[in-house]
Amino acid sequence: MWRRVASLSSFISSSNSSFLAQAACRLNIWESLTTGIAQQAKGVIVPKEKTPFITFVLGGPGSGKGTQCIKIVETFGFRHLSAGDLLRREIASNSADGAMILNTIKEGKIVPSEVTVKLIQKEMELSENHKFLIDGFPRTEENRIAFEQIIGVEPNVVLFFDCPEEEMVKRVLNRNQGRVDDNLETIRKRLKVFEALNLPVINYYSQRGKLYKINAIGTVDEIFEQVHPVFRAFEVVG
Ligand SMILES: Nc1ncnc2c1ncn2[C@@H]1O[C@H](COP(=O)(O)OP(=O)(O)O)[C@@H](O)[C@H]1O
Numbered sequence: 001m002w003r004r005v006a007s008l009s010s011f012i013s014s015s016n017s018s019f020l021a022q023a024a025c026r027l028n029i030w031e032s033l034t035t036g037i038a039q040q041a042k043g044v045i046v047p048k049e050k051t052p053f054i055t056f057v058l059g060g061p062g063s064g065k066g067t068q069c070i071k072i073v074e075t076f077g078f079r080h081l082s083a084g085d086l087l088r089r090e091i092a093s094n095s096a097d098g099a100m101i102l103n104t105i106k107e108g109k110i111v112p113s114e115v116t117v118k119l120i121q122k123e124m125e126l127s128e129n130h131k132f133l134i135d136g137f138p139r140t141e142e143n144r145i146a147f148e149q150i151i152g153v154e155p156n157v158v159l160f161f162d163c164p165e166e167e168m169v170k171r172v173l174n175r176n177q178g179r180v181d182d183n184l185e186t187i188r189k190r191l192k193v194f195e196a197l198n199l200p201v202i203n204y205y206s207q208r209g210k211l212y213k214i215n216a217i218g219t220v221d222e223i224f225e226q227v228h229p230v231f232r233a234f235e236v237v238g
């Protein structure tokens with residue numbers, strides 16, 4: 001849904017009517033105006049006009065990604081898409097890929113990019129919200145490239161929860177959510193995979209000036225105090 005509207009917005013701003021667009025936006029009639037144009041052009045109702053704002057939330061297993069995402073959603077109203085949750089939902093729904101996904105997760109390995117990106121894409125297309133928190137993805141450079149190719153956009157912000165290994169192990173072993181991968185053997189494998197495959201993604205975004213590194217030690221609220229200004233800055237601009 002956001003993709004169709006994103007291309008509509010760029011059509012309008014490139015058609016020499018940016019002043020009109022800005023004025024309409026201020027008068028709060030932007031939505032009805034764009035909807036009307038969309039109806040004329042395609043005969044369908046397109047209810048939103050905003051380009052997506054994408055945040056990737058990265059960090060090792062147990063670094064607190066999911067916990068902080070809940071707080072970001074409460075405060076800033078994002079749509080939270082946990083790649084791990086989407087994959088676990090596939091397992092639970094007995095989908096064609098379910099058995100493969102379960103084995104991959106048990107081994108602490110990474111599910112093929114196409115599978116994960118398609119699940120994320122479906123949720124993004126269904127969403128009425130244009131602000132996305134994509135939690136636990138991309139896990140590899142291959143994941144990252146697949147997302148860029150299939151979805152066709154880059155993240156605006158990349159959060160990295162930086163946590164010492166022994167703390168991550170302690171948190172995962174205490175997580176108590178009945179997950180097949182929350183055991184010492186799988187955690188060891190996941191930490192290796194994180195270092196070998198996810199750190200290059202984190203470095204990539206650091207070089208592109210998109211990375212916000214958060215010290216993941218402290219209480220949940222103390223950590224959120226570091227996260228808050230990142231989004232606050234974007235709210236002021238946007
Ligand atoms: N700052 C924190 N201090 C202590 N425990 C935490 C903190 N943040 C999260 N946890 C706990 O650690 C476990 C892992 O957190 P979670 O958010 O699931 O991490 P991730 O999504 O990165 O694997 C959960 O049981 C969570 O309640």
Ligand SMILES: O=c1ccn([C@@H]2O[C@H](COP(=O)(O)OP(=O)(O)O)[C@@H](O)[C@H]2O)c(=O)[nH]1
Binds near residue numbers: 083190
């Ligand atoms: O993009 C992803 C996200 C997750 N996973 C798999 O799902 C597991 C659990 O991921 P999740 O993000 O839920 O774990 P967390 O880091 O939050 O503990 C990972 O170890 C991988 O096996 C994957 O293959 N690709």
Ligand SMILES: [Mg+2]
Binds near residue numbers: 084
């Ligand atoms: Mg998580």
